[in-house]
Structure formats: C-alpha cells, structure tokens
Amino acid sequence: MKGFEYIEEELNQMKAEGTFRPLIPIESDQGAKVTIEGKELIQLSSNNYLGLTTHPRLKLAAVRAADEYGAGTGSVRTIAGTFSMHNDFEEKLAEFKHTEATLVLQSGFTANQAVLASLLTKEDVVISDELNHASIIDGIRLTKAARKIYKHVDLKSLEEALQSTQDYRKRLVVTDGVFSMDGNIAPLPEIVELCEKYDALIMVDDAHASGVLGRNGRGTVDHFDLNGRVHIQVGTLSKAVGVLGGYIASTQAVRDYLIHKGRPFLFSTSHPPAVTAACSEAVDVLLEEPELIEQLWENTRYFKAGLTKLGFDTGHSDTPITPVIVGDEAKAHQLSDKLKEYGVFAQGIAFPTVAKGLARVRTIVTAQHNQTILDEALTAFEKAGKELNII
CATH class of the missing domain: 3.40.640.10 (Type I PLP-dependent aspartate aminotransferase-like (Major domain))
Incomplete structure (x- = not known):
C-alpha cells in the first residue's frame, strides 16, 4: 500500500546495518530449554526467573x-x-x-x-x-x-x-x-x-x-x-x-x-x-517455596563467575540479569546468532533499547537451570566469543 515508503526506507537501513531482528516464535513451554525452529536451545533470554510460568x-x-x-x-x-x-x-x-x-x-x-x-x-x-x-x-x-x-x-x-x-x-x-x-x-x-x-x-x-x-x-x-x-x-x-x-x-x-x-x-x-x-x-x-529463589541466586553466581573467567565484559550487574557487553550493534547480534547456532538462545540488545556503543547480549539465568546446562551455555559463549574476537 502506498504511503509507507518512509517506513520501508528506515527498515531497509536497519537491515543493511544488521540491526533488524524478526520475532522468534518459541514452540514449547518456557523452560530452561526451549524449542525454536524444531531445535532445542538453552533459554537465557526469558524473565521467567523462578520457573513459575510452568509451575x-x-x-x-x-x-x-x-x-x-x-x-x-x-x-x-x-x-x-x-x-x-x-x-x-x-x-x-x-x-x-x-x-x-x-x-x-x-x-x-x-x-x-x-x-x-x-x-x-x-x-x-x-x-x-x-x-x-x-x-x-x-x-x-x-x-x-x-x-x-x-x-x-x-x-x-x-x-x-x-x-x-x-x-x-x-x-x-x-x-x-x-x-x-x-x-x-x-x-x-x-x-x-x-x-x-x-x-x-x-x-x-x-x-x-x-x-x-x-x-x-x-x-x-x-x-x-x-x-x-x-x-x-x-x-x-x-x-x-x-x-x-x-x-x-x-x-x-x-x-x-x-x-x-x-x-x-x-x-x-x-x-x-x-x-x-x-x-x-x-x-x-x-x-x-523459598528454595526457588535460593536456586536462582546459586545459578546466578555460578554463571557470572563463568562468564568473567572467560573474559567477557559483564558490566556492573548485581542480579540474575547479566549483560555480555560487546559495544558494536551488528557484532552483538552476530554473537546472538552464533550462540543460537551452538545451542543457546540469548538475544542481542542494541540502540535504542541501550545507548549506542553499548550493545550487548543480555542473559538471565533462572531457577530452572542447573550447572550442567549452564556449563553447556558457557562452552557455547566461549566458542562464539573466540570466533568473533570478543574474547
């Protein structure tokens, strides 16, 4: 329909810059792992901190x-x-x-x-x-x-x-x-x-x-x-x-x-x-069931320590929200795509959600994760981060 050419122009510019992101449908419930495009991935982008969506x-x-x-x-x-x-x-x-x-x-x-x-x-x-x-x-x-x-x-x-x-x-x-x-x-x-x-x-x-x-x-x-x-x-x-x-x-x-x-x-x-x-x-x-919150924080400490040991910049987080700060918008999305390839669903966040130059992959662990799953995720982060020269 004629009249939205200015919108199409902006969208095309976003695609050229690598910042256009389609919606990603999840084909399962919201657990520690989710199914996307028929593939099981570790979920690190959900706000389902305690796993109550499926309690x-x-x-x-x-x-x-x-x-x-x-x-x-x-x-x-x-x-x-x-x-x-x-x-x-x-x-x-x-x-x-x-x-x-x-x-x-x-x-x-x-x-x-x-x-x-x-x-x-x-x-x-x-x-x-x-x-x-x-x-x-x-x-x-x-x-x-x-x-x-x-x-x-x-x-x-x-x-x-x-x-x-x-x-x-x-x-x-x-x-x-x-x-x-x-x-x-x-x-x-x-x-x-x-x-x-x-x-x-x-x-x-x-x-x-x-x-x-x-x-x-x-x-x-x-x-x-x-x-x-x-x-x-x-x-x-x-x-x-x-x-x-x-x-x-x-x-x-x-x-x-x-x-x-x-x-x-x-x-x-x-x-x-x-x-x-x-x-x-x-x-x-x-x-x-206070043990759910205790498990959330145990997982949080474990995952943060793992990312830090690998050499990622996780900013000043004090909570289960742990950003992996990349800086460049396109590279942050590339990291997200690589992680998906290696079995981890962790979305890239760029301008205007965060300031220019501070693009990141934002991760959130939940009480549903365990150390085995988090180790798998850390292995994926290490592989993707090295391939993209982030670490």
Missing part, C-alpha cells in the same frame, strides 16, 4: 478459575469487571508487600503510566534516573508536571535536582529498583534519605526485583529494610511471578485515587480469571 500449582489454579468463572470478565473494573477474586488478590498482594493497599493493572508498563499521568500536575515535578525503564519515560511524557533527569545512580546529581526544585508543590523521585539492561541495583537507602531530607515523594519500579530480591521476593524495598519509607512501589506480575500484569503498592488513598483517575485502569478490561488466580497462587508459592 504445576499456577497451571492448576488457572485451569480451575477458567472452568468456574470463564475465559474473560467482559468489562472494565469500574463497571462490571471486578470479580471478588480481583479484590482478594489485591488484599493478599498488599499484605505481601507490607503496604496499605495495591491496585493491579494490565501490565507494569500501564502501571507506571497510570501513576505518573494521574498523580502529578503542572504544579509538580518528577525527578527521574536517566536509565529508567521506557514505561517510566513514557509515563513522564504523559504528565503535565515539570521534569528533571539525574545522572544514573548519581546521588550528587539527584541532590542537585532536589535542591533546584524546592518551589514545586510536590516532587516525585522515580527510580528502577533493578535496572533492566545492566542488572545493577539502585542505591535505594541513600535515595530514600535524600527524599526524606528534602521532603520529596519516592517511587520505585520493582519489575526485575519482584520475586528476586527481598524476603520471599518482596523486592528492593524489603531487601533494604525500607518498608514504610517508600511512597509508591510499582512492579510486574509477568516476570518472576510468571503470569501477566502490573501492580501499584501504596496507600489506600493512592489506590482509591487511581481507580477514579488512572486512565489505563479506567479504560482496560480486567484480567481474566485464569490470570488472577495464577497470580494469587504465585504469591503463595513465593511464601511457601
């Missing part, structure tokens, strides 16, 4: 809920789409997170949009880490509030932003708990202290910390013993929790306000019964 308890909860309540809800939450299970799950999640209340939305992305677009006005300012997730960036774009960007995890830069914005009604500091591309953890205790010093609100996006950090996977706030000192926690139910959705954990007032003002909540059909029941069961698994 028998979650699968059974989903099947039972669909059988009893149907495939969908047929409405938004504010009209006829709030089932008793939605409220029950939010109460359970609030207790788990040690907050007054929670509100569940369709994704972590929409949760960030709902908070930032709803709670702030032109009288306010949002202060954001420069490497925060795209959903935070887009949420900031939707607000009429002023905005300040501080240097990545730079406390001096943050304090300067706080000092220069004292005339606003409210200041909201926003940070990822765990940064999704580098795997480093925000210095949350120091950030909280600065926010308390300057009477600012603080919001933490715990997408990659939920189910990974803190007691039973409660996140970075619990990891640093900061319960009751962080105003808003946003997280996902789609990564370590293994299902789908996002949540906002805060006060009852914030929950009530977002129910009335949060456009992603107001104008989206509620989660199907199977999703809600599986998410609820996941919280029980986090409480009752």
Whole structure:
C-alpha cells in the first residue's frame, strides 16, 4: 500500500546495518530449554526467573478459575469487571508487600503510566534516573508536571535536582529498583534519605526485583529494610511471578485515587480469571517455596563467575540479569546468532533499547537451570566469543 515508503526506507537501513531482528516464535513451554525452529536451545533470554510460568500449582489454579468463572470478565473494573477474586488478590498482594493497599493493572508498563499521568500536575515535578525503564519515560511524557533527569545512580546529581526544585508543590523521585539492561541495583537507602531530607515523594519500579530480591521476593524495598519509607512501589506480575500484569503498592488513598483517575485502569478490561488466580497462587508459592529463589541466586553466581573467567565484559550487574557487553550493534547480534547456532538462545540488545556503543547480549539465568546446562551455555559463549574476537 502506498504511503509507507518512509517506513520501508528506515527498515531497509536497519537491515543493511544488521540491526533488524524478526520475532522468534518459541514452540514449547518456557523452560530452561526451549524449542525454536524444531531445535532445542538453552533459554537465557526469558524473565521467567523462578520457573513459575510452568509451575504445576499456577497451571492448576488457572485451569480451575477458567472452568468456574470463564475465559474473560467482559468489562472494565469500574463497571462490571471486578470479580471478588480481583479484590482478594489485591488484599493478599498488599499484605505481601507490607503496604496499605495495591491496585493491579494490565501490565507494569500501564502501571507506571497510570501513576505518573494521574498523580502529578503542572504544579509538580518528577525527578527521574536517566536509565529508567521506557514505561517510566513514557509515563513522564504523559504528565503535565515539570521534569528533571539525574545522572544514573548519581546521588550528587539527584541532590542537585532536589535542591533546584524546592518551589514545586510536590516532587516525585522515580527510580528502577533493578535496572533492566545492566542488572545493577539502585542505591535505594541513600535515595530514600535524600527524599526524606528534602521532603520529596519516592517511587520505585520493582519489575526485575519482584520475586528476586527481598524476603520471599518482596523486592528492593524489603531487601533494604525500607518498608514504610517508600511512597509508591510499582512492579510486574509477568516476570518472576510468571503470569501477566502490573501492580501499584501504596496507600489506600493512592489506590482509591487511581481507580477514579488512572486512565489505563479506567479504560482496560480486567484480567481474566485464569490470570488472577495464577497470580494469587504465585504469591503463595513465593511464601511457601523459598528454595526457588535460593536456586536462582546459586545459578546466578555460578554463571557470572563463568562468564568473567572467560573474559567477557559483564558490566556492573548485581542480579540474575547479566549483560555480555560487546559495544558494536551488528557484532552483538552476530554473537546472538552464533550462540543460537551452538545451542543457546540469548538475544542481542542494541540502540535504542541501550545507548549506542553499548550493545550487548543480555542473559538471565533462572531457577530452572542447573550447572550442567549452564556449563553447556558457557562452552557455547566461549566458542562464539573466540570466533568473533570478543574474547
């Protein structure tokens, strides 16, 4: 169809530069190994940290809920789409997170949009880490509030932003708990202290910390013993929790306000019964099977040590997210392709997801891996890395 020539031109340029990547369909469940194009590969790109996407308890909860309540809800939450299970799950999640209340939305992305677009006005300012997730960036774009960007995890830069914005009604500091591309953890205790010093609100996006950090996977706030000192926690139910959705954990007032003002909540059909029941069961698994988190961290330490020993640059990761930093965009994708050839599925990440010159293959180990599988993966990394003169 005529009219999209400018798009086709850009796509052709991406193909010429080696940065165009097609979607890769997986033909199996999301385990330690997956089937792609009929070939079994070690999965190192999934956010399924604890293996809960295939946990028998979650699968059974989903099947039972669909059988009893149907495939969908047929409405938004504010009209006829709030089932008793939605409220029950939010109460359970609030207790788990040690907050007054929670509100569940369709994704972590929409949760960030709902908070930032709803709670702030032109009288306010949002202060954001420069490497925060795209959903935070887009949420900031939707607000009429002023905005300040501080240097990545730079406390001096943050304090300067706080000092220069004292005339606003409210200041909201926003940070990822765990940064999704580098795997480093925000210095949350120091950030909280600065926010308390300057009477600012603080919001933490715990997408990659939920189910990974803190007691039973409660996140970075619990990891640093900061319960009751962080105003808003946003997280996902789609990564370590293994299902789908996002949540906002805060006060009852914030929950009530977002129910009335949060456009992603107001104008989206509620989660199907199977999703809600599986998410609820996941919280029980986090409480009752802590060995899954222990296994995740044992595998993480083992794999990181192996990559470092081989000579790869893994940046400053403190979590199961371990980037193998290559630099050149095309070469990062070449590494990904070589790994696939040698039995490992690990996706290349390039601009605009990360800055130019910092392309990488991002790896994530899970509780489902074992040392035998990780040794196979390390052998593939060694072979591919040497062939491409990366190590």
